[in-house]
Amino acid sequence: MKFPRIHTLKEIAAIIKTSYVGNDSFPVHGMNEIHVVETGDIVFVDHPKYYDKALESKATIVLINKEVACPEGKALLISDDPFRDFNTLTDHFKPFISASASISPSAIIGERTVIQPNCFIGNNVTIGNDCIIHANVAIYDNAVIGNNVIIHSGTVLGADAFYYKKRPEGFDKLRSGGRVVIEDNVDLGSLCTIDKGVTGDTTIKEGTKIDNQVQIGHDTVIGRKCLIASQTGIAGCVIIEDEVTIWGQVGITSGITIGAKAVISAQSGVSKSLESGKSYFGTPADEFRKKYKEIASIRQIPELIERIKNLENK
Numbered sequence: 001m002k003f004p005r006i007h008t009l010k011e012i013a014a015i016i017k018t019s020y021v022g023n024d025s026f027p028v029h030g031m032n033e034i035h036v037v038e039t040g041d042i043v044f045v046d047h048p049k050y051y052d053k054a055l056e057s058k059a060t061i062v063l064i065n066k067e068v069a070c071p072e073g074k075a076l077l078i079s080d081d082p083f084r085d086f087n088t089l090t091d092h093f094k095p096f097i098s099a100s101a102s103i104s105p106s107a108i109i110g111e112r113t114v115i116q117p118n119c120f121i122g123n124n125v126t127i128g129n130d131c132i133i134h135a136n137v138a139i140y141d142n143a144v145i146g147n148n149v150i151i152h153s154g155t156v157l158g159a160d161a162f163y164y165k166k167r168p169e170g171f172d173k174l175r176s177g178g179r180v181v182i183e184d185n186v187d188l189g190s191l192c193t194i195d196k197g198v199t200g201d202t203t204i205k206e207g208t209k210i211d212n213q214v215q216i217g218h219d220t221v222i223g224r225k226c227l228i229a230s231q232t233g234i235a236g237c238v239i240i241e242d243e244v245t246i247w248g249q250v251g252i253t254s255g256i257t258i259g260a261k262a263v264i265s266a267q268s269g270v271s272k273s274l275e276s277g278k279s280y281f282g283t284p285a286d287e288f289r290k291k292y293k294e295i296a297s298i299r300q301i302p303e304l305i306e307r308i309k310n311l312e313n314k
Helices: 009-017 048-055 080-095 288-299 303-311
Strands: 004-006 019-021 025-030 042-046 061-064 075-078 156-157 165-166 169-174 179-182 193-195 201-204 279-281
Touching: 004 009, 009 019, 009 025, 009 061, 009 075, 009 080, 019 279, 025 080, 042 080, 048 061, 061 080, 080 169, 156 179, 169 179, 279 288, 288 303
Parallel strands: 025 042, 042 061, 061 075, 156 193, 179 201
Antiparallel strands: 004 025, 019 075, 165 169
C-alpha cells in the first residue's frame, strides 16, 4: 500500500503515538507485508524470531516492539504492540467508507459492460470494457477489473484477509487495506471468493479461467492462462505461475510457488512448492508416477505381512 503522499517518520510516529529511531524527516512511502515490501515501506515485526528477517528486508522503516541496533539507511518505530499499530495505520490511510448505493458513484464502469440486478459495486472500483457481471456479485472497494471479464452470480471480490493474531482474550484481526486486481479476459465462476491483499494486491492475470466455488486467499498471484476447477482452496501469499492447471478440490498451503505449466490432479493437498512442467497427485502432492508407485506399494503390504507370517510358521 502506497500512501497518497510521502510522509515523514515524525508524522507516522505521531499517528500511532510512538517513539522512533531516525531523522524526523526520514521519508515513508507506504506500508507492506514482509513478502512484498519495497524501499520506503513500513514493515511490522513483533517476535524476536523474525527480527533479522524484517531488519534485513527491503523495508526501510521497521515497526518493532523492542529498540535494537538500527541498520544503516533505515529507521525504527518503537511500539509496545506493532500488530495494533499496523492496524492503526491501515485504518488511517484506508478507512472503511460505507457505500450509499448498490453501485458507488465513485466506481468507473467501462463501455458495453453489463451489470445484472442486485450487484454491489464498491467505492473506487474500476471495471473495464465488455464485461458481464452477473446477478448478486459483490465487488468491494478499490478492486480493479480489466476488459472482457465475466463474473458469475454470487462471487465476492475483496473480502478481508483471513489473518489473525492470537491474544489471551481471543483473536485480533489484521486490517486489510489491499485490493483485488483481475486482468483482461478472465472468467470467474459462481460463488467464488477472492480476498483482497493485506496491503498489496491479490491478482488474477490475463486469460485465466476459474470454475465455481473456488477460494483464493490474500496477496496470492495467479498467472496467465491458468485453469482452476471447482472447490479448490488456495491460501494466502501463494504464487501460481503461468498456464498451471489445478483440478477440483485441491488444497494449497500458504507462501509457496507452483511452477509454470504444472498440473495438479483432483483432491491433492499441496504443502510445498512444486516445480514447473510436471504433473502432481496426492497428499502431500508429489509427481504423478511416483505417487502411484507409492500407492501400489502400500497395497502390497497386506500380502507381504501374510508371507512373513507364513514363513514364521514354517
